[in-house]
Amino acid sequence: MTAVTQTLATTMEGSAESGRESFAEFFERGRKKAYCFALHLAGDREEAMDITQEAYLRLHERWPQRDPSRDPTAWLYSVIRNLAIDHLRRRARRPEADMDQALLRSPAAGPEKAAERNELAGRLWAAIGSLPPEQREILLLRDWHGLDYGQIAEVLGLSLGTVSSRLHHAREKVREQMRRYL
Amino acid sequence: MLSAYLDGELTQASAQRVRVHLEDCEECRRAFDEMARLQAMTKELAFAEPPEARMKELEKSLSVQAPRRLGWLFAVGGCVAWLVYGVVAYVRHWRPPTAEELIASAVVIGFVLLFVSVVVERLRQLPHDRYRRIEK
Numbered sequence: 329m330t331a332v333t334q335t336l337a338t339t340m341e342g343s344a345e346s347g348r349e350s351f352a353e354f355f356e357r358g359r360k361k362a363y364c365f366a367l368h369l370a371g372d373r374e375e376a377m378d379i380t381q382e383a384y385l386r387l388h389e390r391w392p393q394r395d396p397s398r399d400p401t402a403w404l405y406s407v408i409r410n411l412a413i414d415h416l417r418r419r420a421r422r423p424e425a426d427m428d429q430a431l432l433r434s435p436a437a438g439p440e441k442a443a444e445r446n447e448l449a450g451r452l453w454a455a456i457g458s459l460p461p462e463q464r465e466i467l468l469l470r471d472w473h474g475l476d477y478g479q480i481a482e483v484l485g486l487s488l489g490t491v492s493s494r495l496h497h498a499r500e501k502v503r504e505q506m507r508r509y510l
Numbered sequence: 511m512l513s514a515y516l517d518g519e520l521t522q523a524s525a526q527r528v529r530v531h532l533e534d535c536e537e538c539r540r541a542f543d544e545m546a547r548l549q550a551m552t553k554e555l556a557f558a559e560p561p562e563a564r565m566k567e568l569e570k571s572l573s574v575q576a577p578r579r580l581g582w583l584f585a586v587g588g589c590v591a592w593l594v595y596g597v598v599a600y601v602r603h604w605r606p607p608t609a610e611e612l613i614a615s616a617v618v619i620g621f622v623l624l625f626v627s628v629v630v631e632r633l634r635q636l637p638h639d640r641y642r643r644i645e646k
Contacts, residue, residue: 359560359565360559363559363565364557367557367558373561376560377561381564381568384568384572385572388572449551449554449555452548452552452555453555456552467552468552470517471549471552472553476519477514477519492514495517496514499513499545499548499549503544
């Protein structure tokens with residue numbers, strides 16, 4: 329934790345009480361994934377950072393009013409999603425147009441395996457990128473961001489049944505495309 | 511069912527049914543294994559990192575937000591209280607103001623005008639604020 333984060337934790341929110349997380353801790357643990365979620369939706373690094381920044385500022389403003397018994401992750405993701413939709417609407421741009429390989433960076437691996445893993449990762453990302461946006465989003469929320477079905481339902485405003493079936497269809501499509509590489 | 515089973519989202523009874531089925535059905539077992547492998551591969555995808563400098567900036571701006579809000583609250587509350595007190599005192603015990611009072615009034619009026627100018631500027635910018643219509 330950096331000095332600034334420590335200041336945040338101690339001066340603004342107080343140290344984390346049992347079962348309660350300070351805003352600084354929440355920021356520290358989720359900022360990279362939050363940025364990636366914005367990146368997945370907006371498809372642009374600069375915009376993703378703008379969205380992440382605005383989302384955290386909004387959450388920070390309303391942090392004292394939150395329900396401390398609930399994990400604020402779904403709340404953060406909802407805000408990011410709304411901001412990203414607004415960004416895309418303003419630019420009249422379709423998100424799938426930007427799901428390019430540039431968003432990926434080389435996975436950490438030994439030099440002999442790196443090329444092979446890069447290639448497979450690239451194929452997988454291409455398969456995920458070819459999904460309809462609503463399926464891609466749900467697949468990434470579950471398999472990359474690690475949200476459970478309840479959190480995904482909250483973020484996307486769907487029922488648990490819809491989350492389950494949409495995720496299954498998404499996985500089937502990716503599996504179909506990736507079968508020959510497995 | 512397979513997806514929900516993979517994610518541990520089924521009830522105990524449903525999970526048991528799927529487990530039993532997987533023991534007997536090779537096709538479903540293969541589908542399940544492939545899904546599990548793809549899930550593991552998806553978890554390993556590495557995306558572009560956020561720009562560290564901007565993250566630091568954000569962290570700093572978050573750390574000054576609370577004291578700044580409190581500062582505004584005190585400044586506005588103090589100004590209003592001071593003005594109300596001045597008006598009441600003026601009405602109840604009218605007398606020509608002293609030089610000290612005039613100087614203090616000038617300072618207060620100056621600060622109030624500065625504050626109003628900031629508020630007006632913010633209101634003018636509001637129609638161009640990209641996020642103002644977004645809920646949550």
